[in-house]
Amino acid sequence: MAAELHRKPAHELAAMVRRRELKPSELMEHTLARIEAANPSLNAFVALRAEAAIAEARSLDERLARKEDVGPLAGLPLGVKDLEDAAGLATTFGSVPFRNNKPGADSVEVARLKAAGAIVIGKTNAPEFGYTGFTKNLLFGVTRNPWNLERTPGGSSGGSSAAIAGCVVPLATGSDGGGSIRIPACYTGCFGLKPSFGRIPNDAMLGMTRWDDTAVLGPLARTVRDAAMYMDAAMGYHPADPDSLPHPGISYQAILERLPKKLRIAFHPDFGHIVQREVSREVEKAVGAFRDLGYEIAVLDEKVPETGQAWMRIGAGQQLAMLHEYLEKHRADFGRAFANGTDAATRITWRHYGDAYRRRFEFNEWIRGVFERVDLLLTPTLPTEAFAAGGPPPGEIDGKPLADLMAALVFTYPFNLSGHPAASVRAGFTDSGLPCGLQIVAERHRDDLVLQAAYAYEQACPWNDKWPEI
Numbered sequence: 001m002a003a004e005l006h007r008k009p010a011h012e013l014a015a016m017v018r019r020r021e022l023k024p025s026e027l028m029e030h031t032l033a034r035i036e037a038a039n040p041s042l043n044a045f046v047a048l049r050a051e052a053a054i055a056e057a058r059s060l061d062e063r064l065a066r067k068e069d070v071g072p073l074a075g076l077p078l079g080v081k082d083l084e085d086a087a088g089l090a091t092t093f094g095s096v097p098f099r100n101n102k103p104g105a106d107s108v109e110v111a112r113l114k115a116a117g118a119i120v121i122g123k124t125n126a127p128e129f130g131y132t133g134f135t136k137n138l139l140f141g142v143t144r145n146p147w148n149l150e151r152t153p154g155g156s157s158g159g160s161s162a163a164i165a166g167c168v169v170p171l172a173t174g175s176d177g178g179g180s181i182r183i184p185a186c187y188t189g190c191f192g193l194k195p196s197f198g199r200i201p202n203d204a205m206l207g208m209t210r211w212d213d214t215a216v217l218g219p220l221a222r223t224v225r226d227a228a229m230y231m232d233a234a235m236g237y238h239p240a241d242p243d244s245l246p247h248p249g250i251s252y253q254a255i256l257e258r259l260p261k262k263l264r265i266a267f268h269p270d271f272g273h274i275v276q277r278e279v280s281r282e283v284e285k286a287v288g289a290f291r292d293l294g295y296e297i298a299v300l301d302e303k304v305p306e307t308g309q310a311w312m313r314i315g316a317g318q319q320l321a322m323l324h325e326y327l328e329k330h331r332a333d334f335g336r337a338f339a340n341g342t343d344a345a346t347r348i349t350w351r352h353y354g355d356a357y358r359r360r361f362e363f364n365e366w367i368r369g370v371f372e373r374v375d376l377l378l379t380p381t382l383p384t385e386a387f388a389a390g391g392p393p394p395g396e397i398d399g400k401p402l403a404d405l406m407a408a409l410v411f412t413y414p415f416n417l418s419g420h421p422a423a424s425v426r427a428g429f430t431d432s433g434l435p436c437g438l439q440i441v442a443e444r445h446r447d448d449l450v451l452q453a454a455y456a457y458e459q460a461c462p463w464n465d466k467w468p469e470i
Contacts, residue, residue, distance in 0.1 A: 006034045009464060010076055010170035010226035011253075014117075017075040020064055024075030024119070028057035031077040031121060034168050038470040041149055044162035046082060046140040047089050048122035053077065056119045071117030073233055078110075078118040079163045079172035083130055083156070084217070085203065086110050086120045094128045094137035095338075097330040108201040108238045109173065109217050116233035124159030124172055128338045129319065133183050133409060134391045135159055138335055144389045145188060146468040147434055151386040154184035160220045161188040166470045170222065171230060177215035178311060179382075179412025182439060185220060185424040186381035189435030189463060191454065193218045193227050196445050197419040200234045201241035205322060212318040213243065214311070214416040223464050224425075224455040228252040231447070245445070252451050259452040264374040265290055268300040273410045274397040275383040279436045282428030283380045286438040289460045290378070290453075298374065304414070305366050308406030310359035311413045313352050316345035360417050367418050371443045376453055379411045381424040381437030411439055421447040423454050426463040 005013070005027060016022035032050050039045050063070050080086040083093055085103035092098045106114065114120065125143045127135050135143035135158025143158045145151040146166035153162040160172035161184030174181040176194040185192025200217040202210060219230035228251075236247035267287050269280065291297055319342050331339055370377055387394050393408045395401060402408060415422045421444070424437040438457070442449040458464075 005030045006167045007467060008170070009223040010073075010221060011223065011229055013170055014073055014076055014229070017064070018070070022075075024057040024060040024064070025054065027075050028054055028077060028119065028121070031169060035121075038166050038168050041144065041470055042146060042162045042166050042168070043141055043143045044124055044159045044166060044168060045079065045122045046125045046159065049088055049120065052088065053119050053121045060117070060119075071115065072229060073113060073171070074117030076118045076171055077121040077169045078113055079122060079124045079160055079169045080110055080120055081157050081160050081173045081175060082123040082126045083175055084110060084173055086123065089120070089123050092139055094126045094139055096139050096333040097326055099139055107203045108240055109234045112234045113173075113230070118171065121169060124157075124163055126157065126159055127155045128335050129323075130156035130175065130177060130180055131338050131341065132156065132391065133179065133393060134387070134389070136390055142389050145386050146470050147188065148386070148432070150389060151434065152187060152389045152391070154187040154386065156180040157184045157192075157220060161185060161190055161192070164188065164190045164220045164222055165467060167467050171226060172220045173217065174220045175215060175217050176416065177315060178416050179409050181218050181220060182381050182412050182422060182424040182437070183409065186437030187386040187435065189426040190220055190222055191224055191227055191423065191425060191458075192220050193231070193423045193447070193450065194415065194421065195231065195235070195447050196245065196421045198241070198243045198245040199231075199421075199447055201238035201244035203240060208322050210318060212315055213419065214315060222467075224451060224458050225253060225256060228256055228451050231451075248445075248448070250448065252448055255448055256452060256455040259456045261294070263295055263376060264298070265295050265376045265378060266298045266300050266370060266374040267378040268304070269380070271304040271379065271410050273383060273407050274400050274402065275380055276385065276397050276430070278430040279380055279383060279385065282430070282436050283438050286425070286427035286457070286461065287378055289457055293456060293460060297378075300370075305359060305362040307359050307363045307414050307417055308404065308410070310356035311417055312406070313348050313356040314360070314417070316342070316348055317353070320345035363414055364418055367420065375442065375449065377441040379439045379441070380427075381411060381439040382408070383410060384408060385430045385432060385434040385436055415441055420444055421450045423450050425454050425457055
């Protein structure tokens, strides 16, 4: 059993702990050994708290022996993306000037996951301030995809996705401002959920309340049920985040199997952009699984409003506002592309913001019309398989040049602008043996429906029996 512990999903491990079939300390020791074996290849973890994690696991052993309530996530080793605070570990943001930035407390999300029994084992790598769709920074280097070490696990939650798909830890935190949960989930074949905006509270960053309403926190996991457990522990209003939503009053895990029998589902295959042929092939097969479940699928070919430049402009101002003093003092220590990209926000005027919000309005009107007609929208998660581990993103697909870099992410960032919940499930594999993803989107605040649809698909097309060997 011990040899296969790292391949078991989180919900099975948690059940074994609660039944006292598995000691948290045994699971933690196994996980640390797994990190020692796999991390030199993946570079998924960039900091560990091994001794503290073992001590916390042994304390849980004792509480279980006393038959205390230890929580639904009891004993589960948790990776925390290095853009989020975990007490006792530096939050470096993947940036050299912040290598010694030690927070005084956990983020709201991490505190809630710990209260449910999870044990923070360390920090997972991320590109500098989550700036790119691949995971590489000057502080910790390149993170690699467990399916092919020459390829990226995506970004910005690439360390978390590599740790999940590499069967290193059962749960890891992610954040998604333009696809940073769904991109890594797609490229590594795990499950990633971008919840509705506000579903999990966001903390202030570097002492500044964030006004940009596009970024959310959420899980990366090996199964849909694991992600539902995570959401049950992490969601709900918190006064630290005035935009956080009230608890929905349900357990997502409890309602996973209740996907309505009558659903209107639409599939848009390309958003008017180029999609790699093998990706299209696998995604269309995945859509077919919903037909096999008895649902009619309406295929959309209508024009989708372009929002790439709008998305970049809306997020740029907040980043500059947060970091301008650090850039003035430590410019040479920042990645050059990141510093130059942040500087570009100085040229954005209120007129540009106005134009961006008009484009945002156009997309909202389009997606509003879609959800007046259907309950779920299916799309590819990304138009390509994973590219080189150190970047850059692809400039062409199947020999056809892309209009701009945003065309490589065309299905993810629009739903950050709109705030709709969206998830990536494994659609299949390209001819190179790399995973590709199907994106499932529902109306705002219908995170339950996204999870139910993802779970129904997972039962029809299970993926948890196939992970790479590291």
